[in-house]
Structures are given as structure tokens and as C-alpha cells.
Amino acid sequence: MSNDVTENPGATEVTDVAVAPPLSQRARSFAFAAIPYAVAVLAAFVVVGIIITALGHDPTEAFRAVLTNSFRNQTGFVQTLHKWAPLTLLSLAFAIPLGAGRFNIGGEGQMILGTVGAAAVGITMSELPMVILLPLVILVGILAGAVWAAISAWLMESFKINEILSTVLLNFVSFEVLDYVASVVWSDPGAGGAVTLPVGEGAVLPGIGRPPMHTGVLIVVLVSVVAAVMAKRSVAGFELRAVGLNERASRLHGIRTGRVAVTSMVVAGALAGLAGAIEVAGVHQRTLEGVQSNFLLLGIIIGLIARGSLTAVPFVAFGIAVLEVGAGSMQRVSGAPVEIVLILEGLILLFLLMSDVATERFRRARASRAAKGALA
Amino acid sequence: MSGIRKTFGPVVALDGVDFTVAEREIHGLLGGNGAGKTTLMNVLYGLYAPDSGTVSVDDREVEIRSPRDAIAHGIGMVHQNFLQVDVFTVAENIVLGTDSSTLTAADGSSQTPAQRITELSERFGLTVDPSARVADLPVGVRQRVEILKALYRGARILVLDEPTTNLTPQEVDDLFSSMRAIVDDGMSVVLITHKIRETMEVCDRMTIMRDGRWITTVDKADTTADDLAATMIGEVAGGDAEAAALAEAAQVALGEEELGEATLTHALPGAQKAPSGGAAAGTVTHTPARVTVRGLTVAGSGGKPLVDDVSLSLRPGEILGIAGVAGNGQGELAEALTGTRTATGSLVVDGEELVGRPTATWLRRGVVYVPEDRQRDGILPGAGITENLVLGSHRTRSRAGMINWRAARSEAVEAIKEFNVKTPSAATPCGQLSGGNIQRVILARAFAHEPTLLLLHNPTRGLDIRSTQFVYDRVRRAAADGCVVIVISEDLDEVLALADRVTVAYSGRLVGEFARGEANPYDLGRLMTGVGA
Structure with missing residues (x-):
């Protein structure tokens, strides 16, 4: 239609072209983009507050516990960072293939294989000195995760097998692999469950400060910066x-x-594998059933809240880590169950998606109103 | 129809348009792209509700809210894209959605639907076999099915939206005589077109629209092609120089190219036929080929190849036009010639064999593709203009795997100025630009590659006259610089206007070859339908 501006006589002269919109406009569009986040977080807290009240607990007390636990003392903060590290990696493992339009729902399987690879090296070569063993543990963890993801990537590229299905199904296979390793191959007889023997001393990431923060956190900081710049x-x-x-x-x-998509999946697997290796070398010193926690689900939530932006992922992950660490404290203080936090996280995402729809409607309504005004 | 106004958001598509079509007349609705012709008729057919204005049929004001209402008032429309069920027969497609749900005689009717279809098709010269499967029919016949569909439903006013776009000259003649038979029977036909030649050939009266407004309605007897062209283009800002610059695109857009005697010199003072690449043809005859294609073939899913043994030899500065009806392997040929689809055979550019090499290598050797479907194949709609301009050269412009975005942004600003892209900024997502501006971005990127072989597929489809002329100027300039240009287009006029040499794509092959000036539309038409091959 006649919105093709080249049709306007005399309007063809282009005098000046901005590289980007002016700062004021960018600031406005940033504010516009921030509104949905604020609304979504607020609405999620309100709804969860109602749920907590309905369950017969005090919501203010619960929220105070959730939000302050990470910052009240050193322990809480270190705990938060220890949660943040795998959360960030699993979120990147979801968000990177998402950039190429692929869905990696196999982060936990890749992470589990990472723990298995790391633990295998850490246990069988436990006598090696740290300068050799620790890099080896990390490297094998990364490789194991990458190989696991590469299976799905290969099926996707060569046989057009949907990567969502193959990654999800390989998660179940990984549970069995972990079970076999932890209860048959290197089972710790004293643990009374699917837990492996501890890794050698040289396989443990050194800590910093008191209480010690494992240096895996620094590795993740580095990875986050590299990912954002790349x-x-x-x-x-x-x-x-x-x-x-x-x-x-x-x-x-x-x-x-095809190569781009496959690479994105393999890199995602490598990052999830790194998360597994860091959990082994930094937190558990072994691998065990349940080591994957619910990092996959949280990684997907974080990746979606960040809208696939690799720059935003570490920050969103930190927010979620705060909630996760605060969950236990909330249960102790207010009696509200820890699962409330997962509801809160899910609702933030849900409201964010809903406010997207709302802002789009609002924007359109405003545009058409402006158009009508211009005509009048 | 009177005082019809229709807006889409901020865009005023129709602004108080009056339009009357009489009984027993073929009424031409003329205008350039975006003039509002189709929108006006979609209002009549009930596809759009007007913001204001009234529609009257036989002097009675009616309210048309849907195509069903329109059909009830005897209004039928044939769109550019047919809505047909491929696996159904002609008869099944025609009765689909009518009350006669079976192909046997309806209660109280003396005729079966098949008999009625045969009778209609004989009466109006719309030859078609009612039992043929629609999928097996060529475009011209499918169009007849669509017209029969409207007539079968009792249409007294038939609207045809750019019906000649994909037809050969012979099929156009047939269509026009059917239209005449239809109005002789007491009905009315509205012919939406942007080709003046067609209206002068077949219409009794014509209405000209521009920028969503009614400009004038004239009898054919009282006007000339020149007057119509002048009215259609309207006042051209920028004076004679710009009018001259646009003259050629106007001629092509209006289908004036082969009218010969009807030039636009009267309408646009100072207009001259733009210098064409043909001038170079004589001088480059003895220079060696720059691009040699031998036996290029793309295998199809069945036994029949999609591109069948195409061989070409092209000299620097030469513009080859490939005409043809859509669906004769042009898309596949375009992709095979630009290394974006797997093919066998040989394609040598500047002595280097490229078949079998990755697309990136073709691009580095200057083989540049301007695809037909700009949104689907040409741009990253969600990415800014800068990123779209970098696409394809992102590897060659990188150092140590990093792209210098600062340089890319300043180059983008320059390109936007040079190619007159109308945009708020270089960061504006390409998907938000208009069709003409998207094509300018694609061309800016194409020329940044310094092409040795530039392939354009339907490069001006949907563009306004100004953008069309811009494309032609750029293509000629590239040829003048020694680039080999291949223009694949379904618009025969465009091919004839641009090319030094014309060939025809038919069923995956290239058939016939004409030098500039020797090509006759009817000869080409025969080749396009496979008759003269």
C-alpha cells in the first residue's frame, strides 16, 4: 500500500541516516522492555503470596526469608554462587541451540554424563597430582557432555530426528548410566545408595575464602563472558x-x-558436561543419584526469561539462584514448603509471556490511535 | 460504489473512491502498485469491510459483509492466487461449496452440474474438461476454472485481478475473447490491471486510481495510451529529469514496451528511452565468455529433473533474460546457477569450476543471487539492516573470528544513503521495511560483493515504478562494469526491456534464443507453453 515511502514524491532524498535510534528513543524502548519484567515479577509474587496465605503461612515472612537468605551472611552468598554456576551453564546449554532455532532439552543428561566422565577419571586416576588430574577431570566431563549431545545432533542432522525427542529420551538413558556407575562400577559400599566412591584429592577444585567458594565459579564467570562476547x-x-x-x-x-546447528548442540553439551564436572570437582567430590537436581527445568526457565540473550543469562540465573537458596530458609522460617519457589519461578515466566502479549496489544492500540489522531 | 474509504492502521488504502461499472461493459481498473485497485475490489467482494461509503447493485444499496453476500448479489471475483483443491476434478472444484453437493442432477433442475459447466464453458469459450484433475492443468486453464466457478455461482459482475500475469500472449487473447463473450451476454467484467495495453485492447471504459484515490473514469474512445500513462503516473516531482528517469520503468510497468508507437514522450516531456545494455552487445561479441554453464542438471524427486541439462555461455557485460511461466523450474535453475542448490554439470566463472563447491565459495567468486521471495530467502527479518548487509560477507570481513561491527555500521549508513533506503536507522529490523526498501537492502548487499555473475529472479515484482527503475539502472550499471547478469522473470515486458539475449524456461529446460530486438512476444509465448520447442 502507500506506506511505501518511496512513493511519496520528493521524499526520496536521504539526508542523514542514524546508525542506531537516538539515545532518548533507545532509553524509552529499554524502559518499555523493562515494564513486562517488572509486572511479571510483581504479579508472580502477588499470586504466590495468595497461595502462601491460603496454605496458612505468612507471606511477608516467607518472602523476606527467600530474598534475604543469600545476602545475610557469607554462607548464604557462597551457596548462592554454587547454585549459580551450574544454573548458568545449563541455561547457556539451552539458550545457545535456541539461538539457531533448536531445542536442547537434554541438559541434565549431558550434565549427568559430565559427572560420570569426571568421576570416572577422578576415581580411577586418583593418585595423580592436581595439576594433571584436575584439568583432566574437567576436560573429560566436558567431552562426555559434548559426546552425549552429539548423538542427538547427529540424529537431527543425518536422519532428521527431532532433537527435542532425542535429547529428552537420552536423559532417561543417562539416569540408567548414572545408576549403573554409582551402584555397580564404583559404588561406595558405605553410602547405602547410588553413590560413587570419592574422587582423588587432586580432582577437587580449590576453594577461596571462608566458607570456601570453589573456583568452578570463576570458570563459569569466564565462560559467561566469553559466551556473551562471542x-x-x-x-x-x-x-x-x-x-x-x-x-x-x-x-x-x-x-x-546444518553445521551451525550441530555445533550449537555440541557446544551446549560441552557446557552441560562442564557443569557436571564442576559439581563433581567442586561440590560433591563424587557423583550420585540426583546430582542433576532440577537444573534442566530451571535452565529452560532462565533461558526463556532471558529471551535467549547470552548476556542476560548469568544475571537471570543469579536471581533464580537467590530464590533457590532461599527456599530452604523460607520453609524453616515460615513453614511454607520449598516447592513454592518453583511455582514462583514458573509464574514469573508465565506472566512474562502474558505481558508480552499485553504490551504488543497496547503498542498496536496506541499506534492505531495515533494514526486516527493524525487523520483527524 | 461511492465514497469508499478503507484504512489499515495508519495507512489510508482507499480515500473516498467512487466506482461504477455498467451492464455489458468491460471496465478496466488501472493503477500502479499500491494504488488501491485490489483493495477496492476486495471491498466489493466482501473481503474487507469499508470504514465508510456505500455499495449499490442495480440501484439498490446493499451491505456486503462476506464473499457469500457478494455472490448472493451476483458479484464474483477471480484472485491472482487460485483457491482450488488440487486433487479434485474441475467439476468438483466448481461445485465445491455450492448447494449442489453431488454431481448428479439437483432436485427440480433439468441439468446436472457437469452439463451446466459444459454449457457455460462452451457459451463463453472457456474450454475446459470437467473431469480433468486440477493439479494436472496449466495456469491458463486453472484460471478458466476459476472464472467458471464464479459464473456457476451466478455471478453477473465478474472481477478479474491481474488475470494476465502468468499467461502467455496466446492465452491472454483467449481470455480477452471470453471476457467479450461474457459481457455480450449482458454481464459486466472488471479487469484489474497495471498494463495500459491490455485496457486499450479489451476495455470499454477505464477508471484510473492512484494512491488510494479515484483519479478519473474515461471511455476508451476518448483517450489514448499516452494520456492514460500520464494520468496513471501523475505529477512526478523533480521535474523533467526525474520524469525522464522514470520513463522506462513506466513503459515496462504499463506494458508499453512493444507498443512502439505509444511512447511516453508526450506524457513525460524530455523522456527518452534509457540507454540499454544492448548498446554494449555489439562491442563485446568477440570477447571470451566469462561464465560458462554446461549440462547443469538438478535431479527431481521423480524421474524428471527439475533443471534439465542447461548450457549457457555468457560474456562480460551481457544481460541474459530468461522468460517463462511460473513453475517451469525457474526457482531451481536460479539456485543451481548460484550454488545454493545441489546440481550436477559444470559452471565455470573466470576459469574456475564452481559446481560442487560450498555456497560461500561461489559468493567469494562474486556469484550473487537476488532471490524472488525477498522475505523468505533474502533477509533476516528480525535483524537490523547492518546485520542484513553483513550476511554473506561476514566471514570475509572478519578477523580472528570476530566481526568489526563498528566498520559494518558505518558501511551500512553509506549503503543506506547510496541505495536510498528509507529507514529510521541502520538498526531497524529489515522485516519492518516496505517491499521496495527490502529490495534496496538486498541490492546494496549484492553490489557490495562486487558481483561477477548477478542473478535476479523477478527483481521488480511488487515494486513501485520508482524502485523498479532503480533496479533497472543498477542492473545496467553492473553490466556496464563487466558483470554477467541473468534476469529470470515472469514479466515478459521486463525481460524484453532489460536483456541483450532472451531465452525461455520451459519444464526445466531453456528453449529458444533470441537476440535483443528479434524477440517477438508471440514467438516467446509459444515457447513458454512448449508449443514451439
Whole structure:
């Protein structure tokens, strides 16, 4: 229609082109983008507050416990960082393939394989000195996760098998692998469950401060920075985004889209494997049933709240880590069950998606009102 | 129809349009892209509700809320895209959705639907076999099915939206005589078109629209093609120079190219036929080929290849036009020629064999593809103009795996100025731009590759005259710089206007070859339907 501005006579002269919209406009659009987050978080807290009240507990007390536990003392903060590390990695493992339009729902399987690989090296070569053993533990953990994801990537690329299905199903296989390793191969007879023997002393990540924070946190900080920079500036990041935005156009412009998608899955597996290795070398000193916690689900929630932005993931992950660590304290103080926190996290995402719809409607209504005003 | 107004958000598509079609007349509805012709008729057919204005049929004001209402008032419309069930027969498609749910005689009727279809098709010269499967029919016949569908439902006013787009000249002649038979029977036909030649050929009266407004309604006897062209383009800002610059695109858009005697010199003072690449044809005859294609073949899923043994030899600066009706393997050919689809055979650019190499290598050798479907194949709609301009050259412009975005942004600003892209900023998502501006971004990217072989597929489809002329100018300039250009287009006029050499795509093959000036639309038409091959 006549909104094609080139049709307006005399309007073809382009005098000046901005590289980006002016700062005021960008600030406004940032504020506009921030509103849905604020509304979603607020609404989630309100609903959860109602639920807590209905359960017969005091919501203010519960929320105070959830939100302050991480910052009241050193222990809470270190706990939060220890949660943050695997959460960030699992979120990246979801968000990176998401950039290319692929869904990796196999983060926990890849992480479990990471713990198995790391523990295997840590147990069988326990006599090696730390300078050799610790890098080896981490590396094998990464490789194990990458290989696990590569299975799905290969099935996806060679046989067009949906990666959602294959990654989810491989999670179940990984549970059995973990069970076999922890209760048959290197089972700890004294533990009374599916728990392996401890890894050698050289396989343990050194701690910093008091209470000690394991240095895996620093590795994750480094990984987060690298991931954010790569996504923004690198060829790989650009190709990943391009494939996600328009796979056909990307292919027609020389991007090997299949290779990009496979690489994104394998990198995701490697990061989940790293998370497993860090859990073994930094937290448990072994692997055990349940080591994956619910990091997969939380990783997906974080990745979606961050809208796939690798820069935003570590920050969102920190917020979720605060809630997760605060959950136990909330139960002790107010009696509200820990699961309340998961409801809260899910609702934040749900309300965020709903407010997306709402802001889009609002924007359209405003645009059409403005148009009508212009005509009058 | 009087005082019809229709807005889409901030865009005023129709602004108080009056339109009357009389009994027994073929009424041409003329206008450029975006003039509002189709929108106006969609209002008549009940697809859009007007914001204001009234519609009257036989002097009675009626309210048309849906196509069903329109059909009840005897209004039928044939759109550019047919809505047909491929696996059904012609008869089944025609009765689909009518009350006669079976193909046997309805109660109280003397005719079976099949008999009625046969009778209609004989009466109006719309030859079609009622028992043929629609999927097996060529576009021209499917269009007849669509017209029969409207007539079968009792249409007295028939609206045809750009019906000649995909037809060969012979099929156009057939269609026009059917239209004449229909109005001779006491009905009315509205022909939506942007080709003046067609209206002068077949219409009794024509209404010209521009920018959503009614401009004028004239009898054919009282006007000339020149007058119509002038009215259609309207006042061109920028004076004679710009009018001259637009003259050629206007000619092509209006289908004036082969009218010969009807030039636009009268309408646009100072207009001259733009210098064409043909001038170079004589001088480059003896230069060696820059692009050589031999036996290029794309296998199909069945036994029949999609692209069948295509061979070409192209000299620097040459513009090859490939005409043809849509669906004769043009898309596959375009992709095979640009290394974006697996093919066998040979394609040599500047002495280097490219078949079998990855697309990125083709791009580095300057093989650049401007695809037909701009939204689907040409851009990353959610990414900014800068990123879209970087696409394809992102590897060559990177150092140590990192892209210099600062440089890319300043280059983008330059490209936006040079190619006159209308955009708030270089960061604006490409998907928010208009079709013409998207094409400008794609061309800016294409020329940044310094092409040796530039392939354009339907490069001006849906563009306004200004953007069309822009594309032509750019293509000629590239050819003048020694680039080999291949233009694949379903618009025969466009092919004839641009190309030094014309060939026709038919069923995956290239058939016939004409030098510039020797090509006759009817000869090409025969090749396009496979008759003259």
C-alpha cells in the first residue's frame, strides 16, 4: 500500500541516516522492555503470596526469608554462587541451540554424563597430582557432555530426528548410566545408595575464602563472558543468530546451516558436561543419584526469561539462584514448603509471556490511535 | 460504489473512491502498485469491510459483509492466487461449496452440474474438461476454472485481478475473447490491471486510481495510451529529469514496451528511452565468455529433473533474460546457477569450476543471487539492516573470528544513503521495511560483493515504478562494469526491456534464443507453453 515511502514524491532524498535510534528513543524502548519484567515479577509474587496465605503461612515472612537468605551472611552468598554456576551453564546449554532455532532439552543428561566422565577419571586416576588430574577431570566431563549431545545432533542432522525427542529420551538413558556407575562400577559400599566412591584429592577444585567458594565459579564467570562476547561480536555468534532468524536465507548466503546447528548442540553439551564436572570437582567430590537436581527445568526457565540473550543469562540465573537458596530458609522460617519457589519461578515466566502479549496489544492500540489522531 | 474509504492502521488504502461499472461493459481498473485497485475490489467482494461509503447493485444499496453476500448479489471475483483443491476434478472444484453437493442432477433442475459447466464453458469459450484433475492443468486453464466457478455461482459482475500475469500472449487473447463473450451476454467484467495495453485492447471504459484515490473514469474512445500513462503516473516531482528517469520503468510497468508507437514522450516531456545494455552487445561479441554453464542438471524427486541439462555461455557485460511461466523450474535453475542448490554439470566463472563447491565459495567468486521471495530467502527479518548487509560477507570481513561491527555500521549508513533506503536507522529490523526498501537492502548487499555473475529472479515484482527503475539502472550499471547478469522473470515486458539475449524456461529446460530486438512476444509465448520447442 502507500506506506511505501518511496512513493511519496520528493521524499526520496536521504539526508542523514542514524546508525542506531537516538539515545532518548533507545532509553524509552529499554524502559518499555523493562515494564513486562517488572509486572511479571510483581504479579508472580502477588499470586504466590495468595497461595502462601491460603496454605496458612505468612507471606511477608516467607518472602523476606527467600530474598534475604543469600545476602545475610557469607554462607548464604557462597551457596548462592554454587547454585549459580551450574544454573548458568545449563541455561547457556539451552539458550545457545535456541539461538539457531533448536531445542536442547537434554541438559541434565549431558550434565549427568559430565559427572560420570569426571568421576570416572577422578576415581580411577586418583593418585595423580592436581595439576594433571584436575584439568583432566574437567576436560573429560566436558567431552562426555559434548559426546552425549552429539548423538542427538547427529540424529537431527543425518536422519532428521527431532532433537527435542532425542535429547529428552537420552536423559532417561543417562539416569540408567548414572545408576549403573554409582551402584555397580564404583559404588561406595558405605553410602547405602547410588553413590560413587570419592574422587582423588587432586580432582577437587580449590576453594577461596571462608566458607570456601570453589573456583568452578570463576570458570563459569569466564565462560559467561566469553559466551556473551562471542554471541555479540563473533562470526560464529552471527551465524548462529542468522540461522535462528531465517535458515533458508542463511543457507542461500553461504552459511552451512546444518553445521551451525550441530555445533550449537555440541557446544551446549560441552557446557552441560562442564557443569557436571564442576559439581563433581567442586561440590560433591563424587557423583550420585540426583546430582542433576532440577537444573534442566530451571535452565529452560532462565533461558526463556532471558529471551535467549547470552548476556542476560548469568544475571537471570543469579536471581533464580537467590530464590533457590532461599527456599530452604523460607520453609524453616515460615513453614511454607520449598516447592513454592518453583511455582514462583514458573509464574514469573508465565506472566512474562502474558505481558508480552499485553504490551504488543497496547503498542498496536496506541499506534492505531495515533494514526486516527493524525487523520483527524 | 461511492465514497469508499478503507484504512489499515495508519495507512489510508482507499480515500473516498467512487466506482461504477455498467451492464455489458468491460471496465478496466488501472493503477500502479499500491494504488488501491485490489483493495477496492476486495471491498466489493466482501473481503474487507469499508470504514465508510456505500455499495449499490442495480440501484439498490446493499451491505456486503462476506464473499457469500457478494455472490448472493451476483458479484464474483477471480484472485491472482487460485483457491482450488488440487486433487479434485474441475467439476468438483466448481461445485465445491455450492448447494449442489453431488454431481448428479439437483432436485427440480433439468441439468446436472457437469452439463451446466459444459454449457457455460462452451457459451463463453472457456474450454475446459470437467473431469480433468486440477493439479494436472496449466495456469491458463486453472484460471478458466476459476472464472467458471464464479459464473456457476451466478455471478453477473465478474472481477478479474491481474488475470494476465502468468499467461502467455496466446492465452491472454483467449481470455480477452471470453471476457467479450461474457459481457455480450449482458454481464459486466472488471479487469484489474497495471498494463495500459491490455485496457486499450479489451476495455470499454477505464477508471484510473492512484494512491488510494479515484483519479478519473474515461471511455476508451476518448483517450489514448499516452494520456492514460500520464494520468496513471501523475505529477512526478523533480521535474523533467526525474520524469525522464522514470520513463522506462513506466513503459515496462504499463506494458508499453512493444507498443512502439505509444511512447511516453508526450506524457513525460524530455523522456527518452534509457540507454540499454544492448548498446554494449555489439562491442563485446568477440570477447571470451566469462561464465560458462554446461549440462547443469538438478535431479527431481521423480524421474524428471527439475533443471534439465542447461548450457549457457555468457560474456562480460551481457544481460541474459530468461522468460517463462511460473513453475517451469525457474526457482531451481536460479539456485543451481548460484550454488545454493545441489546440481550436477559444470559452471565455470573466470576459469574456475564452481559446481560442487560450498555456497560461500561461489559468493567469494562474486556469484550473487537476488532471490524472488525477498522475505523468505533474502533477509533476516528480525535483524537490523547492518546485520542484513553483513550476511554473506561476514566471514570475509572478519578477523580472528570476530566481526568489526563498528566498520559494518558505518558501511551500512553509506549503503543506506547510496541505495536510498528509507529507514529510521541502520538498526531497524529489515522485516519492518516496505517491499521496495527490502529490495534496496538486498541490492546494496549484492553490489557490495562486487558481483561477477548477478542473478535476479523477478527483481521488480511488487515494486513501485520508482524502485523498479532503480533496479533497472543498477542492473545496467553492473553490466556496464563487466558483470554477467541473468534476469529470470515472469514479466515478459521486463525481460524484453532489460536483456541483450532472451531465452525461455520451459519444464526445466531453456528453449529458444533470441537476440535483443528479434524477440517477438508471440514467438516467446509459444515457447513458454512448449508449443514451439
